[in-house]
Amino acid sequence: MSTGSHLLIVDDDPEIRSLLATELRKAGFSVAVAGNGVAMRREIERGGIDLVILDLNLPGEDGLALCRALRATSELPVIMLTARGDPIDRILGLEMGADDYVAKPFEPRELAARIRNVLKRSQSLPVNLEPLAAKGARFAGWTLDFEHRQIIDATGRVTVLSGTEFRLLRLFVEYANRVLSREQLLALGAVKQSEANDRAIDLQVSRLRARFGSEGADLIRTVRYEGYVLAAAVELL
Structure with missing residues (x-):
């Protein structure tokens, strides 16, 4: 399921972007990165993105606002990342339309497994x-x-x-x-x-x-x- 899937990591921390991109490429995904909402939209407009990994705490437009904007125009699956431990953040993320939610710190293998699960659900929807x-x-x-x-x-x-x-x-x-x-x-x-x-x-x-x-x-x-x-x-x- 992961082979050939193209992911977009949206995180303002360059070290986290680099680490995630490296680990997810090892897991068999192809990866693009963006540091903010403007760069995210630019990558999505290029086409070919299968899933967005979206950090909650972004400068300017935060992850919740970007997730809601994505849901207004796209069916792209979204997994939200956050360093916050408050359950209300998870609830808000899911209510904005996120498909899953992962709290930092996390194991890259756990994130890869969650990505595969979300992709499997989105790519095998019944005909109806x-x-x-x-x-x-x-x-x-x-x-x-x-x-x-x-x-x-x-x-x-x-x-x-x-x-x-x-x-x-x-x-x-x-x-x-x-x-x-x-x-x-x-x-x-x-x-x-x-x-x-x-x-x-x-x-x-x-x-x-x-x-x-x-x-x-x-x-x-x-x-x-x-x-x-x-x-x-x-x-x-």
């Missing part, structure tokens, strides 16, 4: 998660924007979804009015492989419902002993 001709979907007064991974309510209020929330809602939209069991949702990649269990599905459904406020439980319904269903007519846009 391949890009659609549609740009979004409308249901029950809500609009799901596929490109920007956000939902918009009837008043125009925008809520940006995490990567997991988007994948889960995308599945519910594509299988609207059909019950999906926890096993089916796991098989379709609704949650990260490292979190793949029934409890993870229940937790993510609960979080997704919360994005819809008081409508959440009626919109994404529990079917006892069977699973979950999006109970709404869906119009692709």
Whole structure:
């Protein structure tokens, strides 16, 4: 899986960039580096990047802002790096759409393993998660924007979804009015492989419902002993 995969390391510390690039090349990846958001965008525009390793603590635009900007325009997988130990940083990173999160200091082999796992998930998505001709979907007064991974309510209020929330809602939209069991949702990649269990599905459904406020439980319904269903007519846009 790693052979031929092209990584972009975004870190303002030249020593860390050099060390990571050396170790990841040893692991079989090809590597580009950038010291800030401007250089990151330049490398991405050149094309060929398969995954971005993004430091949280960057000068100017920090990693969270850059991750959110990436998610608004790209499906590129993102692994965030940080020296901070506060769990809120991990939560914020994942909510901005990061696919994984590694705290410094870390073993290069651990990072390489996480990269392979994220690439495996992103490169082996089931057919139903391949890009659609549609740009979004409308249901029950809500609009799901596929490109920007956000939902918009009837008043125009925008809520940006995490990567997991988007994948889960995308599945519910594509299988609207059909019950999906926890096993089916796991098989379709609704949650990260490292979190793949029934409890993870229940937790993510609960979080997704919360994005819809008081409508959440009626919109994404529990079917006892069977699973979950999006109970709404869906119009692709």
